[in-house]
Amino acid sequence: MxxxxxxxxxxxxxxxxxxxxxxxxxxxxxxxxxxxxxxxxxxxxxxxxxxxxxxxxxxxxxxxxxxxxxxxxxxxxxxxxxxxxxxxxxxxxxxxxxxxxxxxxxxxxxxxxxxxxxxxxxxxxxxxxxxxxxxxxxxxxxxxxxxxxxxxxxxxxxxxxxxxxxxxxxxxxxxxxxxxxxMESWGEYRERNPDGLVMAQPAWPRQYGRNPYVGYDSSRRPFLYNGELPPHDIPALMRVVRVGDRAWTLQRLMDEGQIVEAGVTINWASGQASALDHYGIGEGRDVGTVRVRDAWGKDVPHDVMFAFAFHAFYPDGEWMLGR
Known part of the structure; x- marks a missing residue:
């Protein structure tokens, strides 16, 4: 499909x-x-x-x-x-x-x-x-x-x-x-939750483990997109960490490792493959794992989405670009 x-x-x-x-x-x-x-x-x-x-x-x-x-x-x-x-x-x-x-x-x-x-x-x-x-x-x-x-x-x-x-x-x-x-790597999840559960392979005739969107997150423009591109010269398919109506670019987070702003602490660690890069889902380039917590250390709802999508759905959102 x-x-x-x-x-x-x-x-x-x-x-x-x-x-x-x-x-x-x-x-x-x-x-x-x-x-x-x-x-x-x-x-x-x-x-x-x-x-x-x-x-x-x-x-x-x-x-x-x-x-x-x-x-x-x-x-x-x-x-x-x-x-x-x-x-x-x-x-x-x-x-x-x-x-x-x-x-x-x-x-x-x-x-x-x-x-x-x-x-x-x-x-x-x-x-x-x-x-x-x-x-x-x-x-x-x-x-x-x-x-x-x-x-x-x-x-x-x-x-x-x-x-x-x-x-x-x-x-x-x-x-x-x-x-x-x-979203995190299977290795991270398994190490932290040795007694945890995982969804089993569904009984559908699909090529599970294959990425049908090879190279997509390196594209210059999204597929079937008719909206505006992001401001500040941010690439359309740059990943951003969205918390509410604020967005931090993944590149900034990778450069700094940790960001403490706007009441949240955002951490990044290497080890998770991009599912939209290589033919094999686990063979993509390293985009790392993002965790977002509040001042009390509790996990916060967030999304790691592409910049074009943040701009499309949060046109008045705040881009947290740092200094």
């Missing part, structure tokens, strides 16, 4: 995008979505990423195995770590999320959606409890500013993954709660 997205979607972009700028074009695919309620001002921002609704299949109630039983994952491969007090830590490997993008799970009574958008490098875990109900999420097949548009199966509303906000339908304007999770 992802190979199709990259190889063919751009070729049909102009023709398809002009047609799909009208939500009436999507009503046959989304008969239960209320397109009259939306925060989208310009429908041309929404476009097809290639696969149709659920063409990238989200996962539900994944199988988990003990860390000691996992033999496929390389030490430098990225995982999203979810630690909820009183529960065993869980790791969700990017080698699987690259092909599924959303995992609906429950940890100690907390329903969560672990999400990863490869085109934005955005990995965020959300609480699925919304307005007194529990939602489950799927992949719409649509992109906005090159970021995944999710949908919930209960109301068929559309959600922007990078900001966790409803953008079309009944849930428009509703904000999901982001949990303080982070």
């Amino acid at each position: 992802h190979t199709f997205r990259l190889a063919f979607a751009a070729a049909f972009f102009l023709v398809f995008n002009s047609a799909s700028a009208d939500p009436n074009f999507w009503r046959h695919e989304w008969p239960e979505t209320d397109f009259s309620v939306t925060s989208i001002d310009n429908w041309v921002e929404i476009m097809s990423g290639g696969p149709p609704k659920d063409g990238i299949p989200a996962l539900d109630d994944p199988q988990l195995i003990l860390v000691a039983d996992e033999k496929r994952i390389g030490d430098r491969e990225a995982v999203i770590t979810v630690e909820i007090q009183g529960e065993r830590p869980r790791a969700y490997p990017i080698r699987y999320l690259t092909w599924h993008e959303i995992v609906n799970d429950e940890i100690g009574g907390v329903p969560v959606a672990v999400t990863f958008c490869p085109l934005c490098n955005s990995g965020i875990t959300f609480d699925r409890r919304v307005k007194g109900r529990v939602l489950s999420f799927g992949v719409s097949g649509k992109l906005r500013f090159s970021d995944m548009v999710m949908y919930d199966r209960e109301t068929q509303s559309w959600w922007q993954q990078a900001i966790g906000e409803g953008i079309v339908g009944e849930m428009t304007g509703v904000q999901l709660t982001a949990l303080p999770t982070w």
Whole structure:
């Protein structure tokens, strides 16, 4: 599905995008979505990423195995770590999320959606409890500013993954709660959590461990992106650490090792491979692991996303450039 997205979607972009700028074009695919309620001002921002609704299949109630039983994952491969007090830590490997993008799970009574958008490098875990109900999420097949548009199966509303906000339908304007999770290398997770859990390989015919976006994070421009590029001569696909509406470039963090600003402490350590560089997910260049904590040492919700995505979704955000 992802190979199709990259190889063919751009070729049909102009023709398809002009047609799909009208939500009436999507009503046959989304008969239960209320397109009259939306925060989208310009429908041309929404476009097809290639696969149709659920063409990238989200996962539900994944199988988990003990860390000691996992033999496929390389030490430098990225995982999203979810630690909820009183529960065993869980790791969700990017080698699987690259092909599924959303995992609906429950940890100690907390329903969560672990999400990863490869085109934005955005990995965020959300609480699925919304307005007194529990939602489950799927992949719409649509992109906005090159970021995944999710949908919930209960109301068929559309959600922007990078900001966790409803953008079309009944849930428009509703904000999901982001949990303080982070991306780290499998080696780091395994060493710290020898008795922890990890999501097992899904039973889908996918080339797990392969990166379908080879060299993407070295590109000059994002895929299917129609927004402004970042200011301050920051490369569009430079990773930035987003905390709220502030962003620190990964280059600054790598240079300094630790940044203490705006009420948070941001640390960087080498050892995590870029999942969007080499053909093999664990063979990419070292982009390191980022941890963000508050003044009391508690983990803080954050995202390590591309600069173009921060600028697109936080146009008035603050760039923390240092001296």
